[in-house]
Amino acid sequence: MDLGESKLSLLQEFSYSTKGLLYNGLQDQSQVAVGVNGNVYINYLEMPLNLLYYSGLGRGHFFFGGGPYVAVGLNGMKKVIYNEKEVEELDIVFGKEPSTIKKTDYGVQGLIGYKLGYGSYIKLFYSHGLANLSNVPQESIRNRNFGVSFGYFFGSGRK
Numbered sequence: 001m002d003l004g005e006s007k008l009s010l011l012q013e014f015s016y017s018t019k020g021l022l023y024n025g026l027q028d029q030s031q032v033a034v035g036v037n038g039n040v041y042i043n044y045l046e047m048p049l050n051l052l053y054y055s056g057l058g059r060g061h062f063f064f065g066g067g068p069y070v071a072v073g074l075n076g077m078k079k080v081i082y083n084e085k086e087v088e089e090l091d092i093v094f095g096k097e098p099s100t101i102k103k104t105d106y107g108v109q110g111l112i113g114y115k116l117g118y119g120s121y122i123k124l125f126y127s128h129g130l131a132n133l134s135n136v137p138q139e140s141i142r143n144r145n146f147g148v149s150f151g152y153f154f155g156s157g158r159k
Helices: none
Strands: 009-014 015-030 032-055 060-083 085-090 105-113 118-127 144-150
Touching: 015 144, 032 105, 060 118
Parallel strands: none
Antiparallel strands: 009 032, 015 032, 032 060, 060 085, 060 105, 105 118, 118 144
16 A cells, blocks of 8 residues: 555555474473474464555665564464484464463564566565463563565555
């Protein structure tokens, strides 16, 4: 959405993204320390709202900007490897109990990109999660991710 005759506009998006983490360490099981490695993948429907600044470059426009995002967890999977041999795969469960992950993520996003004259664009972005997704006291899980995306500006008016 253009903001008048200025070089500013708003970019509203809906995107499907996968975020995750790797971990390793020790876990206490029946008074015995067990080596644990694992990874977690969570799929989100993400909705950023970014304020963009445009500058003409070639036949298109260079742009950069940033703004807030909110994301809703759809599903996910956790794979845990105990003592480098026993494997356990579990679905991510959203909720408020200590064994679950919070469903809603929010944070800020910065981006830089290039829009071709006909509306297609490519952008690089970094999202910095502000929500603690853990339900365990004194534990913090926050999303951070870099990405590349391709898209199309519908009715942007920028030529």
